[in-house]
Each structure stands twice: as structure tokens, then as C-alpha cells.
Amino acid sequence: MKEKSVGLVKTEYFTFAKPPHELKLESGLSLGPITLAFETYGKLNKDKNNAILVLHALSGDAHAAGFHEDEKAPGWWDSMIGPGKALDSDKYFVICSNVIGGCKGSTGPSSIDPGSGKPYGLEFPMITISDMVNAQKHLIDHLGIKKLLCVIGGSMGGMQVLQWVANFPNSLQCAIPIAACLKHSPQQIAFDEVGRQAVMADLAWNNGDYYGKEQPERGLAVARMIGHITYMSDQSMEKKFSRKLKDKNYSFQFTTDFEVEGYLRYRGDNFVKRFDANSYLYITKAMDYFDLSGDKLVPGNKRLGVRFLVISFKSDWLYPSYQSEDIVRQLKIKGADATYCEINSTYGHDAFLLEVEEETHLIKHFLNKTFGGYDIVRAYEI
């Protein structure tokens, strides 16, 4: 089948939780009004049963596919979303929602606090993955969708997928968490904390009050550099950079001698242009609070009518396969209908954005069989 782009797209905005109907947060505080940025591709069918919600990772946004006017690069998951692709926009209505706490059009610490008329900064309440998902539910209700065909995402997106299952088990037909976990491990929390400390150690951070002034660029860039190291594997770094030099010889100075240094600096410098430092703090903290271990994914003896496709990648050491196997273990205990595949990839955690062929194969057929009706598959009744 010929694969095409969804073409020119625009981000849309949905505002809700206006006072006095603020969204109650897990921390006990409330937030409102809330705006969520989102994009949609394809058309919602008459039965409203072809909707797929795509959830993004830490630094992602609502722009998952197609092109914005005047931009050369497509959305972050363009390889997966579009006509003839795994998330086929000719067949499905694909929605990608930004998260609260972010800085890509949704309400976050850089938004104006209606109370003070100034950006929230650290006045923004702490949020959790569950809060993000509860906000997205308002969007899905607003779009008139009672039951999503599928909720899918990688990394933090995968954590949101699992949270959707925990919060709204009857509102989705199937779930595809990719390179995700049931709970953030001490190693994951540790990397996040180092990133946060890098931001907060930058004097420009100024306790989160830097709007209108200079953003803590150095700190945020260092945080992003650490992040990028954890997204790759030893093998993929060897392949991509080896010990290649930027120039012919060593400079014998603290400049970028090695290509890997140049790459990390480039990534760091680019990131600060498009991402807010406080959002980075809030979202990483939300990930660290994430814990659906034990009975929390599927409480009690409730029968779960959700089909699962759990995907991990062999060389991913940030979200290792054993964490996906933890998810699978819970699903087995609960007798849920599930498929698990560990894709043999050398890309590390980044693989969920790069191993397109294998992911496409699994996701396309899995969705097809789920959407096409349960001719031979149906939920377990153990």
C-alpha cells in the first residue's frame, strides 16, 4: 500500500475546567481553566468507534503527523500515522493530545495564571500522569467519543496508556504501551533528578521565575544531554559516532573534539529553543510519581475487557524489557487478553521512534483484528 502524509495540519485547542469546575488533581489541589492542545487526523466514523488516542513522551507535543505551514519537519510520529500507515488515517480517527504541565499550547507552568495575571512558574500545582489522563478524558468526551478503539504511546506515552486503563477501563477497546513501565524505577528517578538539578543549579532559573527574562538555557541543555545519552545504546552510539572527530586532530582544548560531543551540544541547544525549563521539571516529576504496580493497574477481581499489545526493545536500558514483562505479568494474573513482543533492536530507548517496520507490522495487524471485529479473538474470562 502506498504510504502518504496526512498533509497540512493545524493544532487545535480545547479549554475546560473553568472555575468553579476546576480539575481536581491527585495532590488534592485543583487546576482551571485548562487548555489542551491537540491534533486530529482522519475522520470519526458514524459509529464513533474508530478513534485512536496517541500519547506523547516527555518532550513531545500534539503535532504527531503531517506538516505545519512553513515547517519542513513533519510531526514526531509521522512514520506511524498517515494513509496506509500503522495508524491509518484513511481508516481511523487519530487524535494526539498534548499533556497538562507542558509548554506546547496546553496549560503548564509557563501559562498565565488567571489569579495573578502572570505566568504560573512554581505556583503551578504539581501534576501526575493520572492528572494528565483525567484532562485528556475531558477532551475525548468533548469530541463525543464514548469508547476509544485504542490508546497508544511510547515511553511516558506508554505510561499514560496504562493510566488510561487504570482510570477508564471501560472507555477503551485496546491499549498499546510501548517501551513503558508499571512504575518508575530508582534508576529512572535518578536520571530525572540529575536533569532537574541541572536546571535548578542554573542561576537563571531563579526559582522558576524567569519568564520575560532569560530561560535557564545551560541547565536545561545539560538535562537534555543526559536524557539523550539514556535514549541511545552503547551499540547505537558506537555505530553513530564511534570516536569520530569533528576535525582531523585533537584540539587539546575543551572544545568539541568528538562527534558525540557535538551531537549532544546540538541536541541540548536545540531543546532550549523549544522547551520550557519549568515544564521539564514538572513533567519529569510526574513520571517519577508514576506507580501502577501491584493491584493498581487492574484493581481487585474486575474483569478487564481491554486487549493489550505490549512492546519493548532489547537494547533499551532506560525502560528495559523486564519492565514491560512486569506489565505482562500483571495482565496474566488478571487474565487479560494480551500480546507481548520484545523487538530485537540496537537503538536503545529511541527505538520506539525508529524501529518503524517491526512496530508497524505488529500495530497494524493488531489494530486491524481488533477493529475488524473479534472473529477469533475475545476477552479472557478466567
Place this chain on the structure above:
Amino acid sequence: MKSEAVQPDHRIILKIIEPGSKVLDLGCGTGELMFLLAKEKNAVVQGIELDEKAIYKCVEKGLSVFHSDIDRGLSEYPDKSFDYVILNQTLQQAKKVEYVLEEVFRVGGKVIIGFPNFAHIKARFMLALRGKAPITASLPYRWFNTPNLHFLSISDFRDFCRLKGIKIVKAYHLGLKREIRFWPNLFALNSIFVLTRNARKER
């Protein structure tokens, strides 16, 4: 799928399993048997398979499968989660045979085990007269590329069941084309056993 195209061992297993059963297929490969069971017996099937490419084939068929070794991956299942657990042409490749069998009898009501017979007449000839490691239709590999870790005969397996208190409900023996009824330990290439075991603890 027409029944002529169905492998003889699959045909027998298809016959054994009652409609609507819950079935776990350990080492399900590309899912042919599970697909048949789901389609013709309306069975609720779940597979476990180690080979990544085979998992893609299962997903194409709409089957649910876990990417895992069969030596682990059963411990999470509650007791008697399945009506049947199938180990067709897998037991001889399991690392921890006794452990796997303990587990399958815990999670399954009945267990179906299919394995190649090492005491087939051709295997005996090759070993006894030609002094060569046996190669038969059901043991097609050379000594250096066989995935099999355990080599057993029908007679060995019956002894094992006696030792472990496993009850043989029924046994089917297969030649190249048809079922073997006379002297299976000499003439059968493959055997399929339907087994049960009484729970250790009465509840």
C-alpha cells in the same frame, strides 16, 4: 482452511479439545494450531513463543501471544487458568522439563504433549547397524544443528508418567501418514498424549 491441509498432529489435537475451551499453547510457533482451535472450536487461545518472527505471524492471525521462553512465564497464572495446556513438539526442547511439567499441570486441567519418538525403527537401525546418530521424519536434524535437548521414546515417557503420578487419559501414535496402533514404540514417529494429574493438595 480445509481439513486436508491440516497437519496430522493438529488434526488429532483439534479432535481432543472441546468447544469453547481455554487453551494455552506453549511454543505455539506461527500459531497454526491456535488459529484452528479458535476458528473451529471457538476456543480462547493464548500462546507463548520465543521466536520474534513467529510472533509477527501470530499477530497477523489476530492471536494473542507472549514473547517468552517456556521455561519461565507460567508462574503468574493462577491455578487451573486453562482447560488445556498444549506442549506440541516443545517438551524435548525445554531446559527444565520437570519444572515445566509441574507448572503446566498446575495451570491447566488437562495437558496435551506431542513429541518425536526416538525409538522409531529407523532410528534404531541407524544407531545399531550403521553406528550413526538417528535421523527420521520426526527427528530430521543432524547432531550439530538439532534444537532438541532431550531424546525420549514412547516407552520412556510412559515410565516418566508412572514415576510422576501423571495419568494418561489417551495416547495417539502417528506414522508418516496414518495413526499407528500396533507396537507404537517401534513404528510411531510422533506421539500425542492427553494427560491429567490429581492435585497434590485436596481443596
